[in-house]
Amino acid sequence: MKPPPFDYHAPRDLGEALAVLAGAGAGGKVLAGGQSLIPLMNMRLAAPAHLVDINRLTGLATIEADAGGVRVGALARHAAVERSADAARAQPLLRSALRQVAHPVIRNRGTVVGSLVHADPAAELPAVLAVLGGSVRLARHGGGQRDVPAGEFFTGPLESALRPGELAVSAFFPALPPRAGTAFREVARRHGDYAMAGAAAVVVLDEDLRIVSARVACVSAGPVPVTIDVSQVCDRRPAASADWAAVAAAVRDRVDPEADIHATADYRRHLTGVLAGRALRAAAREAAGDGRDAGEAGEPSDG
Amino acid sequence: MGEALHEIALTVNGVVREVRVPGRRLLSDCLRHDLGLTGTHVGCEHGVCGCCTVLLDGEPVRSCLTFAVTAGGHEITTVEGLAGPEGELSPVQRAFSECHALQCGFCTPGFLCTVTALLRENPAPTGEQVVEGISGNLCRCTGYQNIVKAVHRAAELAAEADATPARTGEHA
Numbered sequence: 176m177k178p179p180p181f182d183y184h185a186p187r188d189l190g191e192a193l194a195v196l197a198g199a200g201a202g203g204k205v206l207a208g209g210q211s212l213i214p215l216m217n218m219r220l221a222a223p224a225h226l227v228d229i230n231r232l233t234g235l236a237t238i239e240a241d242a243g244g245v246r247v248g249a250l251a252r253h254a255a256v257e258r259s260a261d262a263a264r265a266q267p268l269l270r271s272a273l274r275q276v277a278h279p280v281i282r283n284r285g286t287v288v289g290s291l292v293h294a295d296p297a298a299e300l301p302a303v304l305a306v307l308g309g310s311v312r313l314a315r316h317g318g319g320q321r322d323v324p325a326g327e328f329f330t331g332p333l334e335s336a337l338r339p340g341e342l343a344v345s346a347f348f349p350a351l352p353p354r355a356g357t358a359f360r361e362v363a364r365r366h367g368d369y370a371m372a373g374a375a376a377v378v379v380l381d382e383d384l385r386i387v388s389a390r391v392a393c394v395s396a397g398p399v400p401v402t403i404d405v406s407q408v409c410d411r412r413p414a415a416s417a418d419w420a421a422v423a424a425a426v427r428d429r430v431d432p433e434a435d436i437h438a439t440a441d442y443r444r445h446l447t448g449v450l451a452g453r454a455l456r457a458a459a460r461e462a463a464g465d466g467r468d469a470g471e472a473g474e475p476s477d478g
Numbered sequence: 479m480g481e482a483l484h485e486i487a488l489t490v491n492g493v494v495r496e497v498r499v500p501g502r503r504l505l506s507d508c509l510r511h512d513l514g515l516t517g518t519h520v521g522c523e524h525g526v527c528g529c530c531t532v533l534l535d536g537e538p539v540r541s542c543l544t545f546a547v548t549a550g551g552h553e554i555t556t557v558e559g560l561a562g563p564e565g566e567l568s569p570v571q572r573a574f575s576e577c578h579a580l581q582c583g584f585c586t587p588g589f590l591c592t593v594t595a596l597l598r599e600n601p602a603p604t605g606e607q608v609v610e611g612i613s614g615n616l617c618r619c620t621g622y623q624n625i626v627k628a629v630h631r632a633a634e635l636a637a638e639a640d641a642t643p644a645r646t647g648e649h650a
């Protein structure tokens with residue numbers, strides 16, 4: 176349970192970090208909060224030759240929120256983003272999902288951008304980025320920057336579009352249009368564990384409060400966050416009379432999760448449908464102006 | 479070929495300590511082996527048990543998921559640093575003792591550090607906030623009832639300690 180040796184680099188600014196990463200090539204890895212990378216190294220499942228520690232690049236600890244959305248810098252910790260009132264105002268889904276990420280002490284160190292790059296299909300934030308249609312900004316030495324949309328960023332379990340030598344400098348979570356609501360629901364074995372199944376939902380209503388768009392991104396339902404558009408199933412009905420059971424069934428039919436020691440594939444599929452239905456219903460309620468989604472209290476136990 | 483060593487200075491419990499460590503030295507091992515502060519316990523080394531929790535610049539973190547080199551230049555508080563200068567127990571330590579919130583004591587340093595930070599941020603937490611606050615710390619023998627009680631008791635003790643000087647001035 177001790178990490179393997181590596182060459183340690185502690186750059187003082189972004190330019191230096193990018194230069195070191197470029198020099199390290201495929202053997203280089205960024206160390207952000209370390210809350211995913213260090214366990215992997217302690218268990219000897221990862222053995223990078225070079226670690227580029229970005230914890231001194233305090234200029235990357237930014238959270239910029241405006242009417243367009245929230246841009247989170249690479250050193251913004253989960254806890255800081257969770258606490259940010261500006262971020263919650265611009266994009267409430269971020270805070271509701273962050274509260275389900277691990278435990279408060281882990282959130283003091285772990286970073287939002289690190290969680291996206293780690294690209295665990297059981298993690299909450301990749302699903303949030305996917306359902307909102309956000310993006311990750313990647314930089315490389317001498318090569319400028321590129322923005323990769325969520326749909327192209329997650330390429331497989333623990334795999335992202337980040338290439339050797341690149342550093343993710345920030346991620347962007349777009350704000351919601353008017354009359355939109357969001358919600359996050361998951362079931363985990365123990366509080367703070369990765370979810371067995373979960374769903375991040377966004378619902379948009381028209382002026383007569385009928386559903387025009389309904390999307391979920393499902394957690395632990397495939398190799399990457401599984402984004403499903405159920406707008407058609409909602410059939411432009413008002414939130415109060417939508418057929419949520421049909422919506423849950425549609426989601427269930429479109430996911431193909433795997434079995435593991437925690438759950439069979441069938442159970443996981445069932446759970447995904449139920450949680451997606453609940454998340455969408457809560458998001459629709461919020462969109463209709465019935466107050467901000469307060470979580471699961473008092474939720475009906477049906478699908 | 480030996481591993482490269484890095485010269486770092488950590489302020490541990492108020493004292494500057496200089497050590498030479500390889501990049502891969504976990505902060506937990508640096509505290510225990512290099513600095514002899516064995517109060518910080520190591521249970522799992524993958525972030526799950528919470529026994530190794532210390533305060534880094536006042537915030538609770540897993541010392542088993544932090545490299546000592548990353549913590550260079552920062553302030554660390556371990557369980558050894560919680561008591562007062564004369565060794566008098568802090569309100570959190572007194573409450574754990576009074577409420578029988580420990581049996582074997584293996585998990586206790588992690589709980590004490592976590593709860594110290596929790597009460598600093600939120601001096602009067604609700605039952606739910608207490609349970610959420612300690613959800614990342616595992617105890618395998620005491621059970622959580624007395625630990626939860628101790629957190630509430632510590633909040634009371636801290637409030638009393640804060641109120642005492644003011645009260646003598648205003649009402650005595």
Ligand SMILES: Cc1cc2nc3c(=O)[nH]c(=O)nc-3n(C[C@H](O)[C@H](O)[C@H](O)COP(=O)(O)OP(=O)(O)OC[C@H]3O[C@@H](n4cnc5c(N)ncnc54)[C@H](O)[C@@H]3O)c2cc1C
Nearest residue numbers: 205207208209210211212277285286289290298343368525
């Ligand atoms: C006990 C425990 C429970 C947890 N439970 C959950 C949970 O329920 N849900 C959840 O989502 N997460 C969970 N986590 C993981 C946690 O959220 C991590 O903080 C997060 O996944 C990674 O963020 P980090 O900053 O710690 O990244 P690191 O561990 O530092 O890095 C992770 C990976 O991303 C790369 N990387 C990080 N930042 C960058 C960057 N800026 N540019 C390029 N590459 C980068 C690293 O090279 C590495 O490959 C848990 C962790 C622990 C220890």
Ligand code: FES
Nearest residue numbers: 521522523528542
């Ligand atoms: S030893 Fe660090 S969390 Fe268990």
Ligand code: FES
Nearest residue numbers: 581583585617618
């Ligand atoms: S007192 Fe023994 S593990 Fe908690």
